[in-house]
Amino acid sequence: MTGPALRIRGLRKSFPKVLAVDGVELEVARGEVFGLLGPNGAGKTTTLEIIEGITPADSGEIELLGLNWHQHAAEIRSRIGVQLQSTSLFNKITPREALELYGSYYPKSRSAADLLALVQLEEKADAYHITLSGGQQQRLALALALVNDPELVFLDEPTTGLDPQARRSLWDVVEKMKGEGRTVMLTTHYMDEAEALCDRLAIMDHGQVIATGTPASLIANLEIPSVVELTFQDAAPDPTAFAARLGQAVTCRGDLWEIPTPDPKALLPRLLEAAEAASVPFQQVHVRRATLEDVFLHRTGRSLRE
């Protein structure tokens, strides 16, 4: 049980029209919750599916639990758990049957009853899959990923499309997995999810890893720990002229301007004075600490949600 849970070197994959994964290098320690954060189309899912053995890579090395796909495919499959981005099961299979059936494919499996309790799906244990809500189907997919008591679990956008309450309860399950000593690798495009769940994360964009570290260190490395926001009633006006006057970068996002700064105390008086002079019709001023969102914005010039 030594060595990392996952080590990836020089991973590349291109599809006919797009270079999906462009030289990704990653290392995930055992027992860690590791996140791949990035906007849609960044190459997160392709990277994950290559690691899971679903999609073949063009080149690169993958080592899972000290094993590789060429020599140990069957053993890897029996020791990893996978939740796909969308898990489509037969319409008329029940959660209990699905867990028992998939469990039967593995040398060791956990009881369906335990797994149903873990994801709070006991009430729907014998309902047809097609009658489950989106959140319930997602929870079943999570339970299926744990059916073989895996050491390493992959979750592809586990909370996309869920309501806030369902997201919270999924986070709890991920915390439990970590508590049981499993290694978890997940993808997400929610920065709050990445901050709340992940010990470490890699930010991906255009098939490349553009930053790796703990959420705190990624934000600290920005050297702009704070952001001042000016909010407007409607769409914010063009900030170019104001930015020149202030001598500071101003980003316009929807109904607000964002001004990253290492020293909000010094900036604020200058800012208010300049706004007054230019009669900028803003409504409120907020000062907040920088988030992963700002890290992404700073590195790529684009927002995660775009």
Add this chain to the structure above:
Amino acid sequence: MMLWRQFAMEWRLYSRDRVAMFWTLAFPVVLLLGFGTMFRDSGGPKLSVVRVLTPAPTARDAAFDQALTDQQLNVQLLSKAEAEARWSRGETAAQVEPSGDGYRLRLNSYLMAQGGAAAGLVNQAWLVAQARLSGGPEPLRIPVQVESPGHRRATNYVSFLLPGLLGLNLVSMGLFSVGMVNVSYREKGKFRRLAVTPLPKWIFLLGQVLHRLTLTILQAAILLLVGRLVFGIQNQGSFSLLLLVMALGTGCFMAFGFALCSFADTSEGYAAISNLVFLPLMLLSGVYFTLDSAPGWLQHTVALLPLAPFIRALRAVFNDGASLAGHGLGLGIVAAWGFAAFLLALRRFRWS
């Protein structure tokens, strides 16, 4: 054990789709009842001939009509106008009409199979009628005996139909149901989750083959039961031989379906591909028309196709109660196709 679970789950999920299951089991029965009732007492569909009425019928007309009926022809007496209207609609295959001092036989060039057969009988009836009118002896005919390849004479139409239905069913289940279900499930991503489990592909495929095999046997059992209860026909041969032939055929055509579906990405694509295989298989099987006049190379190629030897063996057992002694090569061809198709399917199978 894994295979058994897979097989049991296939059955369990299948049996929840009540509508599909009902029609899969009921459709062949409906076909058998429909065709069987229509042609219950005859040796098969009767040939029809339209007889255009003469304005003032003579004794010769009456004798001719009687002779036509005696030839087992279905004679429809129509006025000139009615007959002409029917002819224009294209429903008439053969029409006898007065012409000058005698008669004329008109044949529909689109329905030559029925028309040609009717023409022979009409001419025979004409000879008989003339002999009867002149009081002379009826013309002597060469005795005709209808007999199956297994020398069984008393075959009625239903007992001819039943093994054909069994065979057709199984081919359509293999090429259409199995293939279509698998392509559409793959298209909807229902197999992707299986790709990350250690489930071997051969168990997944064989589980489905076994499920369909038992389904066809159930289907056959129901069809045989209805044939027996309603039409009083029964399997003349041994049930174990019948089961063997059915199992071999099911395996072969299921494997065909699996192999074919690896060539299609969408259900629409599969519909085209399966027809591309199904139509030549049916048309060249020798069931619909004989290939005696086709070029030699074509006949040799067609002899290697699996459908005809399978149907021959099925009829030999069911209708003639024969052993499979003469069918070794034919069934070998069926088995070889099945095995090759399964290997191809296994090799090309993909989860997504």
